[in-house]
Amino acid sequence: MNKEVIGKLRRILPSAAVVEDETELLVYECDGLPLFKNRPDLVVFPRTTEQVAQVVRLANEYRIPFLPRGAGTGLSGGALAVEGGIVIELQRMNRILSIDIENRIAVVQPGVVNLHISQAAAPYGLYYAPDPSSQMSCSIGGNVAENSGGPHCLKYGMTTNHILAIEMVTARGEIIRLGNPAGEPIGLDLVGVIVGSEGTFGIVTEITVRLLPKPQAVKTLLAAFHSVEECSQTVSDVIAAGIVPSALEFVDAKTIEAVEASVYKAGYPLDAVAALLIEVDGFREGLEETSNAIVEICRRNRAYDVRVAKDDEERAKLWLGRKGAFGAMGRLAPDMITMDAVIPRTRLPEVLVAIDRMSERYGLGVANVFHAGDGNLHPLILFDSRYQDQVEKIFGMSEEIMKLCVDVGGSLSGEHGIGYEKKDFMDLVFTEADLNTMMRVKQVFNPDGLLNPAKIFPSRRGCTEIGKHTTTSTAEIGKKVEAILLGSPQKVQH
Numbered sequence: 001m002n003k004e005v006i007g008k009l010r011r012i013l014p015s016a017a018v019v020e021d022e023t024e025l026l027v028y029e030c031d032g033l034p035l036f037k038n039r040p041d042l043v044v045f046p047r048t049t050e051q052v053a054q055v056v057r058l059a060n061e062y063r064i065p066f067l068p069r070g071a072g073t074g075l076s077g078g079a080l081a082v083e084g085g086i087v088i089e090l091q092r093m094n095r096i097l098s099i100d101i102e103n104r105i106a107v108v109q110p111g112v113v114n115l116h117i118s119q120a121a122a123p124y125g126l127y128y129a130p131d132p133s134s135q136m137s138c139s140i141g142g143n144v145a146e147n148s149g150g151p152h153c154l155k156y157g158m159t160t161n162h163i164l165a166i167e168m169v170t171a172r173g174e175i176i177r178l179g180n181p182a183g184e185p186i187g188l189d190l191v192g193v194i195v196g197s198e199g200t201f202g203i204v205t206e207i208t209v210r211l212l213p214k215p216q217a218v219k220t221l222l223a224a225f226h227s228v229e230e231c232s233q234t235v236s237d238v239i240a241a242g243i244v245p246s247a248l249e250f251v252d253a254k255t256i257e258a259v260e261a262s263v264y265k266a267g268y269p270l271d272a273v274a275a276l277l278i279e280v281d282g283f284r285e286g287l288e289e290t291s292n293a294i295v296e297i298c299r300r301n302r303a304y305d306v307r308v309a310k311d312d313e314e315r316a317k318l319w320l321g322r323k324g325a326f327g328a329m330g331r332l333a334p335d336m337i338t339m340d341a342v343i344p345r346t347r348l349p350e351v352l353v354a355i356d357r358m359s360e361r362y363g364l365g366v367a368n369v370f371h372a373g374d375g376n377l378h379p380l381i382l383f384d385s386r387y388q389d390q391v392e393k394i395f396g397m398s399e400e401i402m403k404l405c406v407d408v409g410g411s412l413s414g415e416h417g418i419g420y421e422k423k424d425f426m427d428l429v430f431t432e433a434d435l436n437t438m439m440r441v442k443q444v445f446n447p448d449g450l451l452n453p454a455k456i457f458p459s460r461r462g463c464t465e466i467g468k469h470t471t472t473s474t475a476e477i478g479k480k481v482e483a484i485l486l487g488s489p490q491k492v493q494h
C-alpha cells in the first residue's frame with residue numbers, strides 16, 4: 001500500500017489502529033466461509049463515525065477499494081476483500097450508547113455483539129429479539145448488513161423488523177441519518193433499503209434497535225422421529241394448525257452425533273433420524289394448551305419421544321446444542337461450508353432426501369440443522385481441505401443444491417446473504433431486468449464501486465463496477481480456491 005496513504009491514515013487514527021503487518025492481516029483474509037481467501041492491504045480500527053468518514057474519503061481520493069467488517073462470522077464471503085484494499089473493522093465501535101426503557105429502544109454502535117444488547121436490556125425486562133446462532137460473537141452492524149435471522153425470527157421477524165434508525169457513512173464519506181427512532185419512518189423507507197444491502201451501500205455507524213418485553217412464559221420441547229418425512233410433516237402440521245412457535249428448529253442424525261460428542265452436549269436422542277426443537281412463548285395463560293397441542297401433533301406424526309423442558313436449565317441445555325451445532329461439526333470433519341437457502345416447507349422431505357443422495361454421490365458428508373419453521377435450509381457440507389478432490393466437489397455439490405432449492409420454488413438465501421459465494425447463482429432466480437434494477441439502486445449508493453466490490457451481482461454484468469469483472473464460472477473459482485488452499489498466495493481474480 002502506498003506509503004503516503006498509510007501516513008495519512010496514521011494522522012486520522014492512532015498508529016496501533018492501522019494494521020499493515022502481513023501476518024496480522026492473515027486474520028482478515030476470509031470470513032466464516034473459508035473457501036475464498038484474499039488478504040486485504042490494510043485493516044483499520046476506527047472508534048468514531050468521523051474516523052470512518054475520513055478513512056472513506058481518503059480511500060476515495062486514492063481510488064482504493066474498501067469494505068466494512070464486523071466480527072467476520074458471515075457465511076457468504078461478504079467481508080472478503082476481493083480486490084484487497086482497506087478493511088474497516090468496526091469491532092472497536094462497541095458501545096451501547098443508550099437504553100430508553102419507556103420507549104423500548106437502544107442506540108448502539110455497529111461493533112456491539114448481538115447478545116450484549118439483550119444482556120444490557122435484561123435488567124429492565126427487555127431484550128433484542130433477532131438471535132442468530134452466532135449471537136455470542138456476531139456484531140449488530142453485520143446483522144443489519146445481512147438482515148440476519150435466527151431461531152426466534154419465525155415469530156418475531158428478521159433484523160429488518162427491529163431497526164428503527166441508522167447513522168451511515170456513505171460510499172463517498174458523507175455522514176447521513178436515516179429512519180425515525182420514534183417509530184414510523186418519514187418519507188422513503190431508506191432504512192429498509194440499507195438493511196440487507198450486505199455492506200455495499202454504506203457503512204453503518206450507529207443503530208437504533210427496537211427492544212421487546214421478555215415473554216411472560218416459555219415452553220421448549222424436543223421431539224424425536226425415526227424418519228425425516230414424519231419430522232418434516234410435523235413442521236407443516238404445526239403451522240397449519242395456526243400455531244406460531246417462537247422457534248421451530250430441525251436437527252438431523254449427523255448433527256445430533258456431532259453435538260452429543262462435543263462440549264455442546266444437550267441430551268439429544270442418538271437414535272433419532274431427525275428431531276425438532278420447538279419453542280412457544282407468550283402469556284402464561286393458554287401456553288400449556290398450545291404446548292399440549294404441539295405434543296399431540298408430534299405424536300400424530302409418530303414422534304417416538306417428546307420431551308418438554310422442566311426448567312430454565314433444561315431449556316438452556318437444549319438450546320446450547322442447537323446454537324453450538326455449527327461449532328460441533330469439527331467432531332465430524334476438519335472443514336465445513338454452511339449453505340443457506342429457502343424452500344417451501346412442504347417440499348422439505350423430498351429436498352432432504354435429494355441432498356442425502358447427492359451426499360452419497362459426491363462422497364461428502366452433509367449434516368442438516370436449520371430453521372424449519374420458515375423453510376430456511378442449512379445443509380452443512382463436511383470435507384477435508386487437505387484433499388484437493390474434496391474441495392473441487394464442494395463447488396459442484398453446492399451448485400446442485402442451489403439449483404434444487406430454486407427448482408422447488410425456493411430462493412438463494414434465507415439469512416446469510418449472497419455475498420461473494422452466491423453471486424453467480426443470482427441468474428437462477430432473477431431476470432436481466434430484475435438485476436439491472438437492483439444494480440441501479442446500488443449505483444445510487446455506491447456510484448464508484450469502491451465500497452465492497454465484487455459482491456451480490458454476477459460478475460459479468462456491464463453495470464457500475466461490475467463491468468470491471470469478467471465471468472467467473474464455478475469451475476474457475478474451484479481452480480483458484482484449490483490454488484489458495486494449496487498455499488499459493490494468488491489473489492482472487494475476476
Ligand SMILES: Cc1cc2nc3c(=O)[nH]c(=O)nc-3n(C[C@H](O)[C@H](O)[C@H](O)COP(=O)(O)OP(=O)(O)OC[C@H]3O[C@@H](n4cnc5c(N)ncnc54)[C@H](O)[C@@H]3O)c2cc1C
Binds near residue numbers: 070132
Ligand atoms: C456458527 C455460526 C452461526 C450462524 N448463525 C446464523 C443465524 O442463525 N442466522 C443468521 O442470519 N446468520 C447466522 N450466521 C452468519 C453470521 O453470523 C451473520 O451473517 C452475521 O450477521 C454476521 O455478522 P458479523 O458481525 O460477523 O459480520 P461480518 O461477517 O464481519 O460482515 C458481514 C457483512 O456485513 C458487512 N458489514 C459488517 N459491518 C457493517 C457495518 N457496520 N455497516 C455496513 N456493513 C457492514 C460486511 O461488509 C459484510 O458484507 C452464523 C454464522 C456462524 C459462524
